[in-house]
Amino acid sequence: MAAEHAALQPALNEAMHEVLDTAAFIQGPAVGQFAAELGEYLGGVHIIPCANGTDALTLALMSLELPAGAEIIIPAFTYVATLEAAALLGLRPVLVDALPDTFNIDPAAVEAAITPRTGAIVAVHLFGQCADLEALRAISQHYGVALIEDNAQAIGATFQFHSGEMAFAGAVGEIGTTSFFPSKNLGALGDGGALLTRDATRAALLQQLANHGQSRKYYHQRIGLNSRLDTLQAALLRVKLRQLPANTATRQAVAARYDAALAGVSSISTPARDERSSHVFHQYTIQVEEAGRRDELQLFLKKCGVPTMIYYPLPVHAQPAYAYLGYRAGQFPVAERLCGAVLSLPIHPLLTVEQQEYIIGCVGAFFGN
Numbered sequence: 001m002a003a004e005h006a007a008l009q010p011a012l013n014e015a016m017h018e019v020l021d022t023a024a025f026i027q028g029p030a031v032g033q034f035a036a037e038l039g040e041y042l043g044g045v046h047i048i049p050c051a052n053g054t055d056a057l058t059l060a061l062m063s064l065e066l067p068a069g070a071e072i073i074i075p076a077f078t079y080v081a082t083l084e085a086a087a088l089l090g091l092r093p094v095l096v097d098a099l100p101d102t103f104n105i106d107p108a109a110v111e112a113a114i115t116p117r118t119g120a121i122v123a124v125h126l127f128g129q130c131a132d133l134e135a136l137r138a139i140s141q142h143y144g145v146a147l148i149e150d151n152a153q154a155i156g157a158t159f160q161f162h163s164g165e166m167a168f169a170g171a172v173g174e175i176g177t178t179s180f181f182p183s184k185n186l187g188a189l190g191d192g193g194a195l196l197t198r199d200a201t202r203a204a205l206l207q208q209l210a211n212h213g214q215s216r217k218y219y220h221q222r223i224g225l226n227s228r229l230d231t232l233q234a235a236l237l238r239v240k241l242r243q244l245p246a247n248t249a250t251r252q253a254v255a256a257r258y259d260a261a262l263a264g265v266s267s268i269s270t271p272a273r274d275e276r277s278s279h280v281f282h283q284y285t286i287q288v289e290e291a292g293r294r295d296e297l298q299l300f301l302k303k304c305g306v307p308t309m310i311y312y313p314l315p316v317h318a319q320p321a322y323a324y325l326g327y328r329a330g331q332f333p334v335a336e337r338l339c340g341a342v343l344s345l346p347i348h349p350l351l352t353v354e355q356q357e358y359i360i361g362c363v364g365a366f367f368g369n
Protein backbone atom coordinates (compact mmCIF):
# COMPACT_ATOMS: atom_id res chain seq x y z
CA MET A 1 0.00 0.00 0.00
CA ALA A 2 2.90 2.38 0.73
CA ALA A 3 4.21 1.89 -2.83
CA GLU A 4 0.75 2.50 -4.29
CA HIS A 5 0.57 5.81 -2.43
CA ALA A 6 4.06 6.84 -3.55
CA ALA A 7 2.84 6.94 -7.16
CA LEU A 8 -0.23 8.96 -6.17
CA GLN A 9 1.58 11.19 -3.69
CA PRO A 10 1.39 14.50 -5.61
CA ALA A 11 -2.33 14.12 -6.30
CA LEU A 12 -3.05 13.00 -2.72
CA ASN A 13 -1.01 15.90 -1.30
CA GLU A 14 -2.88 18.36 -3.45
CA ALA A 15 -6.26 16.96 -2.37
CA MET A 16 -5.22 17.04 1.27
CA HIS A 17 -4.01 20.62 1.10
CA GLU A 18 -7.18 21.75 -0.57
CA VAL A 19 -9.15 20.40 2.41
CA LEU A 20 -6.70 22.02 4.86
CA ASP A 21 -7.12 25.36 3.10
CA THR A 22 -10.91 25.34 3.12
CA ALA A 23 -11.08 23.87 6.66
CA ALA A 24 -14.49 22.30 5.89
CA PHE A 25 -13.58 19.04 7.60
CA ILE A 26 -17.16 17.80 8.00
CA GLN A 27 -19.55 17.71 5.00
CA GLY A 28 -17.17 19.75 2.85
CA PRO A 29 -17.67 19.90 -0.93
CA ALA A 30 -15.47 16.84 -1.62
CA VAL A 31 -18.03 14.56 0.07
CA GLY A 32 -20.77 15.39 -2.43
CA GLN A 33 -18.32 15.43 -5.33
CA PHE A 34 -17.02 11.99 -4.46
CA ALA A 35 -20.56 10.65 -4.02
CA ALA A 36 -21.56 11.99 -7.44
CA GLU A 37 -18.46 10.56 -9.14
CA LEU A 38 -18.83 7.13 -7.54
CA GLY A 39 -22.56 7.09 -8.37
CA GLU A 40 -21.79 7.84 -11.98
CA TYR A 41 -19.08 5.15 -12.12
CA LEU A 42 -21.59 2.61 -10.80
CA GLY A 43 -24.13 3.27 -13.53
CA GLY A 44 -26.00 6.26 -12.11
CA VAL A 45 -26.99 5.30 -8.57
CA HIS A 46 -27.47 7.44 -5.46
CA ILE A 47 -24.48 7.22 -3.12
CA ILE A 48 -24.82 8.02 0.57
CA PRO A 49 -21.36 8.23 2.14
CA CYS A 50 -20.99 7.12 5.77
CA ALA A 51 -18.29 6.35 8.33
CA ASN A 52 -17.48 2.72 7.45
CA GLY A 53 -18.86 -0.43 5.84
CA THR A 54 -20.29 -1.77 9.08
CA ASP A 55 -22.30 1.42 9.61
CA ALA A 56 -23.50 1.12 6.01
CA LEU A 57 -24.94 -2.32 6.82
CA THR A 58 -26.50 -0.98 10.03
CA LEU A 59 -28.06 1.97 8.21
CA ALA A 60 -29.35 -0.28 5.42
CA LEU A 61 -31.16 -2.49 7.94
CA MET A 62 -32.42 0.51 9.93
CA SER A 63 -33.99 1.95 6.79
CA LEU A 64 -36.15 -1.17 6.38
CA GLU A 65 -37.89 -0.33 9.72
CA LEU A 66 -38.37 -4.00 10.60
CA PRO A 67 -40.05 -5.25 13.77
CA ALA A 68 -37.76 -6.41 16.60
CA GLY A 69 -36.66 -10.00 16.11
CA ALA A 70 -37.23 -9.99 12.34
CA GLU A 71 -35.03 -12.57 10.64
CA ILE A 72 -32.13 -11.50 8.45
CA ILE A 73 -30.75 -14.19 6.14
CA ILE A 74 -26.95 -13.99 6.05
CA PRO A 75 -24.21 -16.26 4.66
CA ALA A 76 -22.38 -18.40 7.23
CA PHE A 77 -19.13 -17.73 5.33
CA THR A 78 -18.55 -13.97 5.61
CA TYR A 79 -16.85 -11.29 7.62
CA VAL A 80 -18.47 -10.81 11.02
CA ALA A 81 -19.65 -7.24 10.25
CA THR A 82 -22.49 -8.59 8.09
CA LEU A 83 -23.90 -10.36 11.15
CA GLU A 84 -22.96 -7.75 13.71
CA ALA A 85 -25.13 -5.03 12.19
CA ALA A 86 -28.24 -7.22 12.39
CA ALA A 87 -27.46 -8.45 15.90
CA LEU A 88 -26.90 -4.93 17.26
CA LEU A 89 -30.29 -3.82 15.95
CA GLY A 90 -32.10 -6.63 17.78
CA LEU A 91 -32.75 -8.49 14.53
CA ARG A 92 -32.14 -12.21 14.30
CA PRO A 93 -29.37 -13.44 12.01
CA VAL A 94 -30.44 -16.61 10.18
CA LEU A 95 -27.38 -18.21 8.65
CA VAL A 96 -27.25 -20.21 5.43
CA ASP A 97 -24.40 -22.14 3.90
CA ALA A 98 -22.05 -21.13 1.08
CA LEU A 99 -21.58 -22.70 -2.34
CA PRO A 100 -18.41 -24.82 -2.41
CA ASP A 101 -17.01 -23.38 -5.65
CA THR A 102 -17.73 -19.62 -5.59
CA PHE A 103 -17.76 -19.25 -1.76
CA ASN A 104 -20.92 -17.16 -2.15
CA ILE A 105 -24.32 -17.63 -0.48
CA ASP A 106 -26.33 -20.64 -1.69
CA PRO A 107 -29.63 -19.34 -3.20
CA ALA A 108 -31.43 -22.67 -2.62
CA ALA A 109 -30.52 -22.46 1.07
CA VAL A 110 -31.73 -18.85 1.14
CA GLU A 111 -35.11 -19.87 -0.22
CA ALA A 112 -35.37 -22.73 2.26
CA ALA A 113 -34.69 -20.28 5.12
CA ILE A 114 -37.53 -17.87 4.24
CA THR A 115 -40.28 -17.67 6.88
CA PRO A 116 -43.11 -15.19 7.55
CA ARG A 117 -40.67 -13.39 9.88
CA THR A 118 -37.95 -12.88 7.25
CA GLY A 119 -37.13 -9.18 7.00
CA ALA A 120 -34.22 -9.14 4.56
CA ILE A 121 -31.65 -11.18 2.69
CA VAL A 122 -28.07 -9.91 2.93
CA ALA A 123 -25.89 -11.27 0.13
CA VAL A 124 -22.12 -10.77 0.27
CA HIS A 125 -20.10 -10.60 -2.96
CA LEU A 126 -17.18 -12.41 -1.41
CA PHE A 127 -13.61 -11.86 -2.59
CA GLY A 128 -14.76 -9.72 -5.55
CA GLN A 129 -17.25 -11.89 -7.42
CA CYS A 130 -21.02 -11.38 -7.42
CA ALA A 131 -23.25 -13.82 -5.59
CA ASP A 132 -25.98 -15.36 -7.78
CA LEU A 133 -27.93 -12.12 -8.22
CA GLU A 134 -30.28 -13.69 -10.76
CA ALA A 135 -31.58 -16.25 -8.25
CA LEU A 136 -31.39 -13.91 -5.26
CA ARG A 137 -33.33 -11.12 -6.97
CA ALA A 138 -36.00 -13.61 -8.06
CA ILE A 139 -36.35 -14.92 -4.46
CA SER A 140 -36.43 -11.37 -3.09
CA GLN A 141 -39.22 -10.40 -5.50
CA HIS A 142 -41.19 -13.63 -5.16
CA TYR A 143 -41.36 -13.41 -1.35
CA GLY A 144 -41.42 -9.61 -1.10
CA VAL A 145 -38.27 -9.60 1.05
CA ALA A 146 -35.66 -6.85 0.62
CA LEU A 147 -32.28 -7.79 -0.84
CA ILE A 148 -29.26 -5.99 0.60
CA GLU A 149 -25.87 -6.45 -1.09
CA ASP A 150 -22.79 -6.24 1.11
CA ASN A 151 -20.44 -5.05 -1.61
CA ALA A 152 -17.41 -4.26 0.56
CA GLN A 153 -15.26 -6.61 -1.54
CA ALA A 154 -16.62 -6.27 -5.08
CA ILE A 155 -16.81 -2.60 -5.98
CA GLY A 156 -16.95 -2.23 -9.77
CA ALA A 157 -17.89 -5.86 -10.44
CA THR A 158 -20.73 -6.39 -12.90
CA PHE A 159 -23.36 -9.11 -13.27
CA GLN A 160 -25.14 -10.16 -16.45
CA PHE A 161 -28.70 -11.38 -16.10
CA HIS A 162 -30.27 -14.04 -18.33
CA SER A 163 -32.25 -11.29 -20.10
CA GLY A 164 -29.00 -9.61 -21.12
CA GLU A 165 -29.41 -6.86 -18.52
CA MET A 166 -26.10 -5.80 -16.96
CA ALA A 167 -25.83 -4.36 -13.48
CA PHE A 168 -23.12 -3.27 -11.10
CA ALA A 169 -22.66 -5.19 -7.86
CA GLY A 170 -24.51 -3.33 -5.12
CA ALA A 171 -27.04 -1.78 -7.51
CA VAL A 172 -29.37 -4.77 -7.92
CA GLY A 173 -31.01 -5.12 -4.50
CA GLU A 174 -32.93 -2.44 -2.58
CA ILE A 175 -29.67 -1.28 -1.01
CA GLY A 176 -25.97 -1.92 -1.54
CA THR A 177 -23.30 -1.22 1.05
CA THR A 178 -19.56 -0.80 0.68
CA SER A 179 -16.41 -0.06 2.65
CA PHE A 180 -13.42 2.15 1.97
CA PHE A 181 -11.24 0.45 4.59
CA PRO A 182 -7.66 0.99 3.35
CA SER A 183 -7.15 -2.58 2.10
CA LYS A 184 -10.39 -2.72 0.05
CA ASN A 185 -10.21 -2.27 -3.74
CA LEU A 186 -11.24 1.37 -3.31
CA GLY A 187 -9.50 2.20 -0.05
CA ALA A 188 -9.32 5.49 1.84
CA LEU A 189 -6.43 6.46 4.11
CA GLY A 190 -8.59 5.63 7.09
CA ASP A 191 -12.16 4.45 7.60
CA GLY A 192 -15.02 5.15 5.23
CA GLY A 193 -18.10 3.56 3.74
CA ALA A 194 -21.14 4.20 1.59
CA LEU A 195 -24.63 3.03 0.69
CA LEU A 196 -25.97 2.68 -2.86
CA THR A 197 -29.54 2.79 -4.02
CA ARG A 198 -31.42 3.44 -7.24
CA ASP A 199 -34.39 4.89 -5.32
CA ALA A 200 -34.33 8.64 -4.53
CA THR A 201 -36.79 8.28 -1.62
CA ARG A 202 -34.69 5.58 0.00
CA ALA A 203 -31.56 7.67 -0.59
CA ALA A 204 -33.12 10.56 1.31
CA LEU A 205 -34.11 8.24 4.17
CA LEU A 206 -30.60 6.75 4.37
CA GLN A 207 -29.08 10.23 4.31
CA GLN A 208 -31.34 11.24 7.18
CA LEU A 209 -30.54 8.12 9.21
CA ALA A 210 -26.78 8.68 8.77
CA ASN A 211 -27.18 12.22 10.12
CA HIS A 212 -28.92 11.77 13.52
CA GLY A 213 -32.27 11.18 11.82
CA GLN A 214 -32.50 14.80 10.75
CA SER A 215 -33.04 16.36 7.34
CA ARG A 216 -33.20 19.85 8.88
CA LYS A 217 -30.70 20.73 11.59
CA TYR A 218 -32.04 20.15 15.14
CA TYR A 219 -35.31 18.58 13.90
CA HIS A 220 -35.09 14.81 14.34
CA GLN A 221 -37.57 12.64 12.46
CA ARG A 222 -36.00 9.31 13.42
CA ILE A 223 -33.42 7.79 15.72
CA GLY A 224 -30.31 7.84 13.56
CA LEU A 225 -26.56 7.44 13.71
CA ASN A 226 -23.73 9.91 13.51
CA SER A 227 -22.04 8.29 10.53
CA ARG A 228 -20.15 10.54 8.13
CA LEU A 229 -17.35 10.24 5.64
CA ASP A 230 -14.73 12.90 6.52
CA THR A 231 -14.13 15.55 3.87
CA LEU A 232 -10.45 14.61 3.93
CA GLN A 233 -11.18 10.96 3.14
CA ALA A 234 -13.64 11.96 0.41
CA ALA A 235 -10.99 14.18 -1.21
CA LEU A 236 -8.44 11.35 -1.09
CA LEU A 237 -11.01 8.86 -2.40
CA ARG A 238 -11.68 11.08 -5.43
CA VAL A 239 -8.02 10.57 -6.36
CA LYS A 240 -8.17 6.83 -5.65
CA LEU A 241 -11.41 6.40 -7.64
CA ARG A 242 -9.69 7.62 -10.83
CA GLN A 243 -7.22 4.76 -10.34
CA LEU A 244 -9.84 2.07 -9.67
CA PRO A 245 -10.51 0.83 -13.24
CA ALA A 246 -6.78 0.43 -13.96
CA ASN A 247 -6.20 -1.24 -10.57
CA THR A 248 -9.08 -3.65 -11.22
CA ALA A 249 -7.62 -4.58 -14.62
CA THR A 250 -4.23 -5.22 -12.99
CA ARG A 251 -5.79 -7.43 -10.32
CA GLN A 252 -7.54 -9.40 -13.07
CA ALA A 253 -4.26 -9.84 -14.95
CA VAL A 254 -2.53 -11.09 -11.79
CA ALA A 255 -5.42 -13.52 -11.22
CA ALA A 256 -5.19 -14.82 -14.80
CA ARG A 257 -1.48 -15.53 -14.33
CA TYR A 258 -2.16 -17.38 -11.07
CA ASP A 259 -4.93 -19.37 -12.77
CA ALA A 260 -2.65 -20.45 -15.60
CA ALA A 261 0.32 -21.30 -13.39
CA LEU A 262 -1.60 -23.10 -10.63
CA ALA A 263 -3.95 -25.09 -12.88
CA GLY A 264 -1.43 -27.91 -12.97
CA VAL A 265 -1.03 -28.20 -9.20
CA SER A 266 -3.44 -31.01 -8.42
CA SER A 267 -3.54 -30.48 -4.64
CA ILE A 268 -5.17 -27.06 -4.88
CA SER A 269 -8.17 -25.56 -6.62
CA THR A 270 -8.05 -22.08 -8.06
CA PRO A 271 -11.04 -19.75 -7.56
CA ALA A 272 -14.10 -20.75 -9.61
CA ARG A 273 -15.52 -18.11 -11.92
CA ASP A 274 -19.22 -17.51 -12.35
CA GLU A 275 -19.33 -16.56 -16.01
CA ARG A 276 -22.22 -14.15 -15.39
CA SER A 277 -20.09 -12.03 -13.06
CA SER A 278 -16.88 -10.13 -13.62
CA HIS A 279 -14.44 -10.74 -10.77
CA VAL A 280 -12.56 -7.76 -9.33
CA PHE A 281 -10.32 -9.99 -7.19
CA HIS A 282 -10.31 -8.29 -3.85
CA GLN A 283 -8.74 -11.61 -2.91
CA TYR A 284 -7.29 -14.47 -4.92
CA THR A 285 -8.34 -17.41 -2.80
CA ILE A 286 -7.24 -20.97 -3.45
CA GLN A 287 -8.47 -24.10 -1.67
CA VAL A 288 -6.13 -26.76 -0.34
CA GLU A 289 -8.25 -29.86 0.03
CA GLU A 290 -6.10 -32.21 2.08
CA ALA A 291 -6.63 -31.70 5.82
CA GLY A 292 -3.84 -29.80 7.54
CA ARG A 293 -1.95 -29.04 4.32
CA ARG A 294 -3.34 -25.49 4.04
CA ASP A 295 -1.71 -24.46 7.31
CA GLU A 296 1.55 -26.17 6.30
CA LEU A 297 1.51 -24.32 2.98
CA GLN A 298 0.91 -21.02 4.74
CA LEU A 299 3.85 -21.63 7.08
CA PHE A 300 6.08 -22.67 4.17
CA LEU A 301 5.17 -19.52 2.23
CA LYS A 302 5.83 -17.40 5.31
CA LYS A 303 9.34 -18.87 5.51
CA CYS A 304 9.76 -17.94 1.82
CA GLY A 305 8.77 -14.37 2.74
CA VAL A 306 5.35 -14.61 1.04
CA PRO A 307 2.50 -13.13 3.12
CA THR A 308 -0.84 -14.93 2.82
CA MET A 309 -4.11 -14.58 4.68
CA ILE A 310 -6.93 -16.88 5.76
CA TYR A 311 -10.35 -15.34 5.15
CA TYR A 312 -11.88 -16.66 7.36
CA PRO A 313 -10.42 -19.09 9.89
CA LEU A 314 -13.62 -19.57 11.92
CA PRO A 315 -17.19 -19.46 10.56
CA VAL A 316 -19.44 -16.88 12.18
CA HIS A 317 -21.71 -19.46 13.83
CA ALA A 318 -18.70 -20.83 15.74
CA GLN A 319 -17.75 -17.41 17.16
CA PRO A 320 -18.42 -17.14 20.91
CA ALA A 321 -20.30 -13.84 20.42
CA TYR A 322 -22.90 -15.64 18.31
CA ALA A 323 -23.30 -18.77 20.45
CA TYR A 324 -26.69 -17.34 21.52
CA LEU A 325 -28.02 -18.11 18.03
CA GLY A 326 -27.83 -21.77 18.97
CA TYR A 327 -26.10 -23.15 15.88
CA ARG A 328 -24.09 -26.35 16.20
CA ALA A 329 -20.89 -27.57 14.57
CA GLY A 330 -21.75 -29.45 11.37
CA GLN A 331 -24.76 -27.31 10.50
CA PHE A 332 -22.96 -25.40 7.72
CA PRO A 333 -20.60 -28.02 6.32
CA VAL A 334 -19.44 -25.99 3.32
CA ALA A 335 -18.55 -22.89 5.37
CA GLU A 336 -16.84 -25.09 7.96
CA ARG A 337 -14.80 -26.93 5.33
CA LEU A 338 -13.85 -23.67 3.58
CA CYS A 339 -12.52 -22.21 6.83
CA GLY A 340 -10.02 -25.06 6.91
CA ALA A 341 -9.14 -25.00 3.20
CA VAL A 342 -8.93 -21.40 1.94
CA LEU A 343 -5.76 -19.40 1.49
CA SER A 344 -5.56 -15.95 -0.11
CA LEU A 345 -2.40 -15.23 -2.09
CA PRO A 346 -0.94 -11.72 -2.63
CA ILE A 347 -2.80 -9.85 -5.39
CA HIS A 348 -2.31 -6.09 -4.89
CA PRO A 349 -2.11 -3.94 -8.06
CA LEU A 350 1.64 -3.30 -7.73
CA LEU A 351 2.65 -6.95 -7.53
CA THR A 352 5.33 -7.36 -10.21
CA VAL A 353 5.49 -10.32 -12.59
CA GLU A 354 8.82 -11.31 -10.98
CA GLN A 355 7.33 -11.26 -7.49
CA GLN A 356 4.40 -13.31 -8.69
CA GLU A 357 6.63 -15.86 -10.41
CA TYR A 358 8.54 -16.22 -7.15
CA ILE A 359 5.27 -16.83 -5.24
CA ILE A 360 4.12 -19.39 -7.84
CA GLY A 361 7.53 -21.08 -7.62
CA CYS A 362 7.22 -21.34 -3.84
CA VAL A 363 3.74 -22.91 -4.08
CA GLY A 364 5.05 -25.38 -6.66
CA ALA A 365 8.08 -26.21 -4.50
CA PHE A 366 5.82 -26.99 -1.53
CA PHE A 367 3.84 -29.52 -3.55
CA GLY A 368 7.01 -30.93 -5.13
CA ASN A 369 6.15 -29.68 -8.64
Ligand SMILES: *Cc1c(COP(=O)(O)O)cnc(C)c1O
Binds near residue numbers: 054153181192
Ligand atom coordinates in the same frame (compact mmCIF):
# COMPACT_ATOMS: atom_id res chain seq x y z
C1 LIG B 1 -14.65 -4.96 5.20
C2 LIG B 1 -15.98 -5.58 5.22
C3 LIG B 1 -17.04 -5.02 5.96
C4 LIG B 1 -16.88 -3.91 6.95
O1 LIG B 1 -16.33 -2.74 6.50
P1 LIG B 1 -15.68 -1.71 7.53
O2 LIG B 1 -15.48 -0.48 6.72
O3 LIG B 1 -14.39 -2.30 8.00
O4 LIG B 1 -16.62 -1.50 8.66
C5 LIG B 1 -18.29 -5.62 5.85
N1 LIG B 1 -18.49 -6.70 5.09
C6 LIG B 1 -17.50 -7.27 4.39
C7 LIG B 1 -17.80 -8.46 3.55
C8 LIG B 1 -16.20 -6.74 4.43
O5 LIG B 1 -15.22 -7.33 3.74
